[in-house]
Amino acid sequence: MRRVLAAALLMTAAAAGCSTVPAAEPATKSTGGIDTINWGPCTDIKRPDGEPPARQDASVRCGKLAVPLDYAKPDGEKIDLALIKLQATGKAKKLGSMVFNFGGPGASGVDTLDQAGKALTALRDRYDLVSFDPRGVERSAGVRCGDNAEMDRFTALDTLPVDNKTHQEAAQANKQFAKLCEQNSGKILPYIGTVNAARDMDRIRAAVGDPKLNYVGMSYGTQLGAVYATEFPKNVGRMVLDAPLDPTVTFEQRTLVQTRGFQRAYESFLRACVKNKCDLGADQTTADANVEKLMNQLTTQPLKVGQRELTQGLASTGVAAALYSEMTWPFLEQALSEALKGRGDGLMYLADSYTGRSEDGSYSTQMTSFPAITCVDTSERPSEAEIRRTEAAAMKISPLFGSEGSGGLCRVWPVKGSDQARHVNATGSAPIMVVGGKGDPATPYEWAPKLTAQLKTATLVTYEGEGHGAYLSGSKCIQGLVDGFLIDGKLPARGTTCPAA
Structure with a gap:
């Protein structure tokens, strides 16, 4: 199953009136x-x-x-x-x-x-x-930002509940992550x-x-x-x-548009799931409520997966990863069904595929190159108030996918950005x-x-x-x-x- 899923995840990298472009x-x-x-x-x-x-x-x-x-x-x-x-x-x-x-x-x-x-x-x-x-x-x-254990801690952070403690933990994690990026890859940044x-x-x-x-x-x-x-x-x-x-969108606009996009895809997945009589629930409302209950439970009771724990943050990442392609919807259905029964292996695997974590615990640069390039490609450095406003609006759209987006990390990024890549x-x-x-x-x-x-x-x-x-x-x-x-x-x-x- 994993080999097929890996291939499916990877692939989510005749009309009339045509004109001709010479080679x-x-x-x-x-x-x-x-x-x-x-x-x-x-x-x-x-x-x-x-x-x-x-x-x-x-x-x-x-x-x-x-x-x-x-x-x-x-x-x-x-x-x-x-x-x-x-x-x-x-x-x-x-x-x-x-x-x-x-x-x-x-x-x-x-x-x-x-x-x-x-x-x-x-x-x-x-x-x-x-x-x-x-x-x-x-x-x-x-770009490298810390060792494997530090990457494990960063990728496992929860996004629920939305309270001062969560905000403080996220802010501290962002500062530590940015500091490690500067220490390890400062010359290239x-x-x-x-x-x-x-x-x-x-x-x-x-x-x-x-x-x-x-x-x-x-x-x-x-x-x-x-x-x-x-x-x-x-x-x-x-x-x-x-x-x-x-390329012209702001951090807030990008976060809200993408949150709506993932929520729409998630709702399409749920409709297809219940239509095929899946185990998540008899109807879309029930299935959605069961997944929401699972996510809330994971904030206090993560599921053991080998020597690791499936947190709410990792589970949400796993769901998002599978929404990139309809080919992976059957695997998401299976992973969520297993998680509702206390087994988190499927969602953990999906999350690892997204974060670039290998079975040996090592990480690709997927999660470190992304913010490094994103933050250099804009001069925008949102204030704490702007970040909290963005997060609140995103959570109203989707508690499952809502977050502060990339703005929180770019706010503390160690190098300045330029808007040149935003003008095309x-x-x-x-x-x-x-x-x-x-x-x-x-x-x-x-x-x-x-x-x-x-x-x-x-x-x-x-x-x-x-x-x-x-x-x-x-x-x-x-x-x-x-x-x-x-x-x-x-x-x-x-x-x-x-x-x-």
Whole structure:
């Protein structure tokens, strides 16, 4: 069961009136004095739980590219970006490389592309598929904030009840977390962020020998793509932005919109659950009440799971993790049913998948890279009163998912942020395809037309289904439109909609 679930969690990284976008011819070598990538065997790919070690495949290569730590000093200290390449498999003329960012911020592109490549066979027929760990992530000078025990304590914090004690504990935890990040990764913290990641991506484009960047960005990857198209509009090739973020939103707006998105997805899950006569309750109201009772009980009586405890905070994280894709709803139903009977293994596993915790107790940089990049990408530093107001409004929307959001941690972050990554326009770029899902909990649909409007060259395609991200959702309609654009240059007509898969 866990192997199937791990794969499902990972995947939550033909219309009339099409226009055509030509593909750029791939160059034969890198230009502009960019360092080359030394490709070799992949030796440290992290597979989902239960998967056997990766066998050596000559068509899958890993490498490193040196880039400036500080782009204001291009000849100064450098850091290495970790990359992966799945070489094109087809016999037809190759179209160059297709670069991916699967989201986050903080997700490892190296690990994710290794698995997601199985779902990208049509693209791989014509492109080398390339991804990377952005600066501050995993192998690319990944941000670390304390040891495994400290990460366990931070991720297990409860969000209920909402009282002064909870607020004080959260504030103290945020200060300690930020202090550890500065102690362990202080040198890299000022230089991560989306603008520098976009500059890195242009270096990757040159190093693989492409005159234009062909790119698929998912979730946070849509903001990275939008910033790239704004910073380097003439270098944009075929670009798809799936599950878009609106970079202009404030911490409060983002927290409230996402809380509503997860609550809607949770209610859809409950409706499907009771329709299939699940164990959570005879009707949606009863099922919701049973889950609420479970969460309240966990605040005082966590469930033992081996040497650990399933807290209310971890249980809520587990529920949220499973709402990213309809494929994981059956596992969420099973995990909640078991928890109501006193077994927390399923919810703990779901929570660990979200926080990047391995069975050996070690953590990826998923939970540390996220705030590091998020806080650098904005100058906003909310006051305590603003944080409490945001939390109160979020809790009214959903006691299960309501929280103070990222604002509390960014308030005490040790480096200043910049708003440069919040202003995008892509003026002068090639056409960009934006895909927004009506049932997306993490990047709600209302952000899709907003980003499309900000990008002067973008066209929006709407997906009517559930889940975070449409391209890997199983929708043949969306996959056909995206592949048609990336391979043949056929841009869908404005207003194109795909039904639920």
